[in-house]
Amino acid sequence: MTVALALTEVSFTYPEGEAPALADVTLEVPEGIFALATGPTGAGKSTLLRTANGLVPHFTGGTFAGRVRVAGRDTLAHAPRELADTVAFVPQDPAASFVLDRVEDELAYGMENLAVPPERMRRRVEEMLDLLGIEPLRDRSVRSISGGERQRVAIGAALAAGPRVLVLDEPTSQLDPQGAEDVMAALQRLVHDHGMTVLLAEHRLERVAGFVDMAIGVTDGSVEAGEPGEVLARLGGGPPVARLGRLAGWNRVPLTVREARATGMRPLGPPSARSVPALGDPLLIARGLAAGYDDGPEVLRRIDLQIRQGEVVALMGRNGAGKSTLLRCLAGSMQPTEGGVRVPARAPRPGVDVALCPQEPESILFNDTVEGEIAATLAALDSERPHPDPGEILDRLRIRALARRHPRDTSAGQRLLVATAAVAATGAPILLLDEPTRGLDPGSKDRLAAFLRDHAAGGGAVVIATHDVELAAAAATRVVMLAGGELIADGTPGQVLGDSHVFAPQMTRAFGPGWLTPEQVAAALS
Amino acid sequence: MREMTRRAATLAIAVAMALGAPALGVLDGTVAPACAATQQRAALVVDTGTQARSYCVALGAAAVSGTDLIRLAHAQYGLDYRLGYGGRAVCRLDGVGVDGGDCFADFPDYWGYWHGDGSGGWTWASASAADWTVHPGDVEGWQWGTGEDATTHAMPPGTTEEDVCPPLEPSPTASPVGGGGGGGHGGGSPDASDSPGAAGPPTPPATVTPTADRAPRDRVRGEATPTPTPSSTGAPPVSLAAAQGPGPPPADAGGAGPLLALAAVIGLGVAGSIVIRRRTAAS
């Protein structure tokens, strides 16, 4: 088998980095393979991916040793642009990578640079529109479409140029479960039917484990590659079914729902009702909420919602369902066109009654250190209000080790935790989080979930807009489902997620409604 | 979104009305004539190249600027003028000169600025009239003609203050000056307490000197354009006629032009709002 991507004794240190981001990495990805790079946040996955087309070190500088060959071509001898016909790269934030404005033009941009004949470009653009289900967007502006749609356009734009190797950094992080499933299926088809090589980094293993042929575990700059089951077992991670397998002590740790079912192990009887904490007083009341943007159509329609003390509410729904808009209305940063939001007696004051962690954590980070970031929030508080202890917040999110680091020198997942800490430092009882899962590894996700549960248990409430069904299953006490700006389901995670094909977590898929987390199932099995 | 389009339409109409109101006679742009103190006077000579007029201007202060002198002559005698560059240059006097914002658009023809030397001669002004101080008894001259400096630009006819301003009456309560014979003294003060009998329209200046028979140097230009008017640079299209003619009174600002402009602003504003609303509804 030919080798699509080969790294030989690669070491790399960023210009101002202290420790090497990659340390003596040797790796071969054969052609026609679907490979997954995974590992804790900040371990060097993005760096590894960026060596594949020479962005590291051509764009980064730094100290590079060893050799990377992609389809036989040395990335040191060839600039990224010369490798554009061989390898395509989709970065973590697709919005920043768009060059042109119209979706259709963006899809064709790479082909134009490769001087693909116009007729062929035309055909391939149409193919991409169909393959990724973005045909209705062809005339739209890439700035006006939703995050999930952008991710699909970015993938289409990379694929259109017809590369042999496709490298993607967290391609499903902003996609709803169905959208993620569609993208993964499309990638698998490219691998199976066209012999393409795909290398992707992903934290949400439940979405990808069933598709990949090979896993590359990245920890602290070193890698180990191999069969997905083995690698994930050694990393101690894996999707919820794998976690269940380890918790229950199964011989063969499953990677997919199907494999978990095949073990024949099933909990007896329906799940015992989860101990739901007694609900407190309503903290936030939305009545008849309708909202829209300047000149767009209505995004929210007559939403009635009450958030009570002690609740962790997961706000779910497909891309563009109105989740972010609802959060902005709840936070008081957007004026609804009808209806209103109260904390019971008055309108919510941002930073006092409610605080929101934005989708891009980078938009609030401005200090030189992580602890400075917390201090900045505290400095803005009214002096008579009780100030939370900054150290305690860092401890609860387990990022005290980062206290003196520059927030922007941390990984995407770490930045999210820092931003969450900075927002939580307001001491606002109601905490809102918009898609807090980009770059978040399972370990960090557990910490975040525990932090949110603690916050709610301590007399507050949390609303979290997310596509991550496993996070909702693990952390939420209540799930609210939106579709087309309307509230279509509201209940416990067991009720709402158990009743859905698309939003069901792995445990529900494997063992039926009501089963949500591996811990719950493992307890029932033993 | 509807809110926005409505706001835009309201704004468009408000702006249009603000612009339109004066044109419809709601506001009056006429400037009240300056109060002329009879004791302090200076002479102003305006030579268009075909004829020279002199004005005995009451200053109303111990010192005014060269451009203020023109403004005072406008207030007291109705001298037509237009300044440019924010009041720092003279574009048009007595219907002659440039009718745009650039006073030197007709260069090398422009309004040359001279100071009288007290004995009928002239010295070339080196500073802007806005920065020059005119004192009682001074003579100021303006000449429309060719030439870059004192040696090449034509001069107004030699004039002294006494040529223009008649001897002062012994008593300020004397009868108003009728502007006969050899010298017109400004129409007196409109201030009734100062000179009760002086109220009345300013009289035209007395001294008018045809200059067509002066030095040949001056007449070269005069022959080429016997009647220098602002539109002398070419025959204007008929449709532009509404905007023609130097300095018409404010009432002339009405008529078809402003109405058309108003209609255009409202029409385009409302049409734009409708288009936006439609696009919004469609999306």
Add this chain to the structure above:
Amino acid sequence: MHPGAWITWATCAGVVAFTTTNPWYLVVLVAASWFVYAAHRVEGPAARSFRVFLLFGLVTMLVRTALVFFGTIDAASVAFAALEGARLAVILVVFGTFNAVTDPFGVLRLAPRRFHEPALAAALALSIAPRTIASVRRVREAQAMRGIVVHRWRTLPALVVPVLETGMEEAMTLAESMDARGHGRGRRSRYRPQPWTSAGIATAMTAVAAAGVFVIASARGLGDLHPSTDPLEWPRVAPALVGTIIAVAIPGVFRRSGP
């Protein structure tokens, strides 16, 4: 519409604005720009640039007028400064309209190959305004949500640092993305080159004609393009010139295609 039509439109509308300080013509030109903007603005944050530049223009006009108060204050000089300021403001509005109806990188693709690099720099520069507008809004809102309201000098870093750093990171990502997608390989082909439609030709031609009329009127001193401010006179209006500016709004009646 062909990007070239928009370049022509914006240049010519700018020339019209440049040749006059007559508020009548300037206001009609703003209305014409608004109509064109309404019909052709793109989706997304770039569409805001009309309003942003309108505001920016008004501020420019106020500042220009306020400068008068350092010198002699009279109606004439205030009016003169206000009209000069208004002309600048309207040029900015035209630029804002151009920004709101076109894609700067679409304009970039028109550039001949040897001018590709300068055109790229220009396109990047053009795209900075809408990107920054979007970024400032996002960061302000996000910071307010953690209780940091940016309204004083002391809190300014909370806005400026994320905007600049995110801007730098985005610019880096864009540069990487362009390179990784083969930008600058030399030979390139064109995907569905936008044809010069009759709408585009009509837009460009009316704009050129309008600019021509104003340049001629300006050279000949016709139409009271610069109304007298000293003496302060009510500006006169030539119906033909109003009609000419209405013609500048012609692209607004064509159907919009694309984003």
